[in-house]
Amino acid sequence: MAVKTNGFTEGSLPEELWKILLSLASSWGDLIDLNALKVIPLKGAMTNEVYRINWPTQNGDPHRTVLVRMYGEGVEVFFNRDDEIRIFEWLSKHGQGPRLLGRFDDGRVEEFIHGRTLSAGDLRDPEISALVAMKLREFHNLDMPGPKNVALWKRMRNWLTKAKSLCSSKVAKEFCLDTLGEEITMLEKELFRKYQEIGFCHNDLQSGNIMIDEQTQSITIIDYEYASYNPVAFDLANHFCEMAANYHSETPHILDYNKYPDLEERRRFVRNYLSLPGNKPREEEVEQLVQDAEKYSLANHLFWGLWGVISDYVNEIDFDYMEYARQRFKQYWLTKPTLLGS
Structure with a gap:
C-alpha cells in the first residue's frame, strides 16, 4: 500500500523524478521498481517539501538513500532559483554540502548526508x-x-x-x-x-x-x-x-x-x-x-x-x-x- 505524502506517493512519483531515480540506480548497479521505494517526508522545512527516498540495493547493503527537494509554490519571489542552483553546484564541487544528483521541473535530487x-x-x-x-x-x-x-x-x-x-x-x-x-x-x-x-x-x-x-x-x-x-x-x-x-x-x-x-x-x-x-x-x-x-x-x-x-x-x-x-x-x-x- 502506497504511503501518502504531502507532495506525492510512492506509487505516483513525477515522471521526470522517476527517470532520474532509475538512472541513478542503474549507475550504482541497482534495480528498483515502484513497489520497492519508500518515500519518507522530512519535517521542519518551511520553503520546500523535502523527502528521503530509499530502495534496496543489489550489493547487500540495507538500502540506497537519496534526498528529494520539491520546490515550494510561489517561493520564487524570495530568490532566483537559477542562482540558487548555481550556488548549490559550486558549493558541491568545492566540498561544501551534498552533491547534486539530478534536476527536474519541480525539484531536484541530492546526495543524502548521513548525519x-x-x-x-x-x-x-x-x-x-x-x-x-x-x-x-x-x-x-x-x-x-x-x-x-x-x-x-x-x-x-x-x-x-x-x-x-x-x-x-x-x-x-x-x-x-x-x-x-x-x-x-x-x-x-x-x-x-x-x-x-x-x-x-x-x-x-x-x-x-x-x-x-x-x-x-x-x-x-x-x-x-x-x-x-x-x-x-x-x-x-x-x-x-x-x-x-x-x-x-x-x-x-x-x-x-x-x-x-x-x-x-x-x-x-x-x-x-x-x-x-x-x-x-x-x-x-x-x-x-x-x-x-x-x-x-x-x-x-x-x-x-x-x-x-x-x-x-x-x-x-x-x-x-x-x-x-x-x-x-x-x-x-x-x-x-x-x-x-x-
Missing part, C-alpha cells in the same frame, strides 16, 4: 556551538564567483513591495508596512560601518540547516536558497535569533525569546568564530562584532517578518506564517529603542 540535523537544544551546546562557529567562518570566507555586493537591503525592499501587493489593508496597517520602507533606509544608514566585513552568508542558519556527523564531529551547512553576500554580522544575528525557535515542536511558529543567547553565549560564539589556528582574537574584536551582530538582529526581524507575510499568501506548507511574522515585527519594535538608543 543528523541539529536540534534547537544543540545550538546551545558549547561544544557543538564552537564547531558551528568555525564552520560558519569557513563558509563566510568562500570566494563565490560573481558580484560580491550586499544583497540585504535591496532584497528587503523587493519583499516589502511584494508584501504590500499581496496583503489586505488590515494586515498592512497591523504590520506598519507603509512605514517599513523608512525603517529599512534608516537601518541601512545606522548599521553601516566602514570596517564591516562582507562575506558569503547563509542568511538562514537555523538548526535544521546544520548537520553533524557524530563520528567525525564534522559540521555541514545545507540549504542555500537565501545565501548571498552580506555583512557577516547579519549572519551571526540570524543564527542568534534562530535560537529562539524550535521548528520541530508542536507549535513551530512560536518564538521564545527567553531562549535568545545571553551576552556570554554570544561572546563565546564570536570568539570561536574569530579564532584561527595559533591566533586568538583580541577582546576588542570580539566585543565589536558582538555589538554589531546585536544591532543587525533588527534587520533580521524585518527580513523574516516580511518573509512570513509573503509566505502566508504564496506557500501551502502547514505553518502559521502570519503569526511568525507578527512575532518578528513585535520583537523589532520592542528592541529597537534599546539597540539604537531612540
Whole structure:
C-alpha cells in the first residue's frame, strides 16, 4: 500500500523524478521498481517539501538513500532559483554540502548526508556551538564567483513591495508596512560601518540547516536558497535569533525569546568564530562584532517578518506564517529603542 505524502506517493512519483531515480540506480548497479521505494517526508522545512527516498540495493547493503527537494509554490519571489542552483553546484564541487544528483521541473535530487540535523537544544551546546562557529567562518570566507555586493537591503525592499501587493489593508496597517520602507533606509544608514566585513552568508542558519556527523564531529551547512553576500554580522544575528525557535515542536511558529543567547553565549560564539589556528582574537574584536551582530538582529526581524507575510499568501506548507511574522515585527519594535538608543 502506497504511503501518502504531502507532495506525492510512492506509487505516483513525477515522471521526470522517476527517470532520474532509475538512472541513478542503474549507475550504482541497482534495480528498483515502484513497489520497492519508500518515500519518507522530512519535517521542519518551511520553503520546500523535502523527502528521503530509499530502495534496496543489489550489493547487500540495507538500502540506497537519496534526498528529494520539491520546490515550494510561489517561493520564487524570495530568490532566483537559477542562482540558487548555481550556488548549490559550486558549493558541491568545492566540498561544501551534498552533491547534486539530478534536476527536474519541480525539484531536484541530492546526495543524502548521513548525519543528523541539529536540534534547537544543540545550538546551545558549547561544544557543538564552537564547531558551528568555525564552520560558519569557513563558509563566510568562500570566494563565490560573481558580484560580491550586499544583497540585504535591496532584497528587503523587493519583499516589502511584494508584501504590500499581496496583503489586505488590515494586515498592512497591523504590520506598519507603509512605514517599513523608512525603517529599512534608516537601518541601512545606522548599521553601516566602514570596517564591516562582507562575506558569503547563509542568511538562514537555523538548526535544521546544520548537520553533524557524530563520528567525525564534522559540521555541514545545507540549504542555500537565501545565501548571498552580506555583512557577516547579519549572519551571526540570524543564527542568534534562530535560537529562539524550535521548528520541530508542536507549535513551530512560536518564538521564545527567553531562549535568545545571553551576552556570554554570544561572546563565546564570536570568539570561536574569530579564532584561527595559533591566533586568538583580541577582546576588542570580539566585543565589536558582538555589538554589531546585536544591532543587525533588527534587520533580521524585518527580513523574516516580511518573509512570513509573503509566505502566508504564496506557500501551502502547514505553518502559521502570519503569526511568525507578527512575532518578528513585535520583537523589532520592542528592541529597537534599546539597540539604537531612540
